[in-house]
Amino acid sequence: MILSVAVIAGILSGFLVARWKKEPWQPPALRHAWLVVVFFLPQLLAFYLPATRNLFSAPLAAASLVISQLGLLAFCILNWRLAGMPILAIGLLLNLAVILANGGLMPVSPDAVARLVSPEVLARLQVGERLGTSKDILLAPDAIIFPWLADRFAPPDWIPYRFAFSVGDILIGLGAFILLAFPAGKAASIKKGNLSYVNQPNF
Amino acid sequence: MKNTTAYFASVVSKIQKQHIQFVLLVLVVLMLVLGAGAPVDGGGIGH
Numbered sequence: 079m080i081l082s083v084a085v086i087a088g089i090l091s092g093f094l095v096a097r098w099k100k101e102p103w104q105p106p107a108l109r110h111a112w113l114v115v116v117f118f119l120p121q122l123l124a125f126y127l128p129a130t131r132n133l134f135s136a137p138l139a140a141a142s143l144v145i146s147q148l149g150l151l152a153f154c155i156l157n158w159r160l161a162g163m164p165i166l167a168i169g170l171l172l173n174l175a176v177i178l179a180n181g182g183l184m185p186v187s188p189d190a191v192a193r194l195v196s197p198e199v200l201a202r203l204q205v206g207e208r209l210g211t212s213k214d215i216l217l218a219p220d221a222i223i224f225p226w227l228a229d230r231f232a233p234p235d236w237i238p239y240r241f242a243f244s245v246g247d248i249l250i251g252l253g254a255f256i257l258l259a260f261p262a263g264k265a266a267s268i269k270k271g272n273l274s275y276v277n278q279p280n281f
Numbered sequence: 282m283k284n285t286t287a288y289f290a291s292v293v294s295k296i297q298k299q300h301i302q303f304v305l306l307v308l309v310v311l312m313l314v315l316g317a318g319a320p321v322d323g324g325g326i327g328h
Contacts, residue, residue, distance in 0.1 A: 081318040085310050105302070111309045118312040126315075143319075150316050170317040177319065184319040194323035214321040229321050241322035250318045254310060 080241050084251035088258030095259060106160050106261040110153060117149025121213075131211040140182025143213055147174045161260050166253025173246035176227035183208060183215035185222040186229040190242045193232045 096103035120142035124134040134142065147170060154167035177184050186209065192200055208215050214229060222228050229242040 079315070080320050080322070081314045082311055085307065085314055088310075089307065105306045108306065108309060111305075114309045114313050114316070118316045121316050146316055150313060153313065154317075166313075166317065173317065173319050184321070186321055191321075194321070209321060212321045213319045229319065239322070241320050243318075243320040247318045247320050250314055254314045258310065 080239070080243070081247065081251050081254070084254045085258065088255040091255070091259035092261065104261050106157075106162075106257050108157055108160070110156050113149055113153040113156070117146045117153070120146045125211060125213055134211075136183070136208040136215070139208065139211075139213075140177075143177060144174070144182050147177070160257060162253040162256030162258075164253070165249050165256065169246040169249025169251075169253060171246075172227050172249065173244060176224045176244070176246070177213075179223040180215065180217065180228075184213050184229055184244065185217045185225075186214045186242055187219045187222065187225070188216065189219065190228075190230050190232065191216060194240045194242060 093103050123130045124139045124142040125131055131139075151167065151170055151174065154163055154170060157163050158167065173184065188200065188203075188205070191203065191209070203209070203216055205216050205218050205221075219225060227245055229244050229247075231243050231245075231248075233239070233241065
């Protein structure tokens with residue numbers, strides 16, 4: 079959920095930039111947005127909806143995650159020319175690479191988890207198991223393939239909300255911010271003598 | 282009067298369409314970001 083901060087910040091920045099330029103804010107002209115809705119659905123069921131996420135075994139959750147991210151990657155490629163989208167796509171690709179290399183879930187080491195939970199909770203966790211209903215799996219550091227792409231970073235201590243994130247997550251947040259704050263493309267075009275906006279999302 | 286009503290209806294329908302498009306855009310980008318990312322927080326661990 080921490081990544082939603084990048085979306086909110088991007089929209090607010092986009093409005094501020096537009097106001098500074100004395101232009102209306104233009105949303106990015108997303109193409110094939112239905113792909114996002116369709117391919118987010120497996121993750122919605124496997125990780126987010128309380129009514130369904132407990133029904134997913136680790137292998138089924140892993141399959142849902144991989145299929146979903148492949149579809150989302152296709153959407154990113156189809157929208158490659160939008161500002162921020164290449165950064166977001168590379169972030170997604172990095173996450174997908176480490177997820178695929180480690181069996182379908184995002185690896186996280188006990189050291190990283192120790193920064194998120196109490197020692198009592200950490201003692202109850204077993205290496206090799208999915209962490210609750212999250213996308214992460216607890217693995218020993220030397221068992222993680224591409225460890226530098228795993229969830230290994232934590233926010234500064236002065237931030238009370240504790241979470242671990244990956245290099246890919248950073249790029250995804252940055253890409254989403256740029257996508258919304260600095261949407262590319264002409265603000266408007268003149269078609270047949272009428273002023274019409276071209277940056278309308280294509281659903 | 283009829284023209285005024287038609288103009289008002291046109292303006293209202295345009296505003297509503299833009300609002301709906303904005304909400305849909307935000308939802309799509311949120312789904313994209315949540316689906317692409319994989320951070321983990323302490324809240325969901327150990328439950």
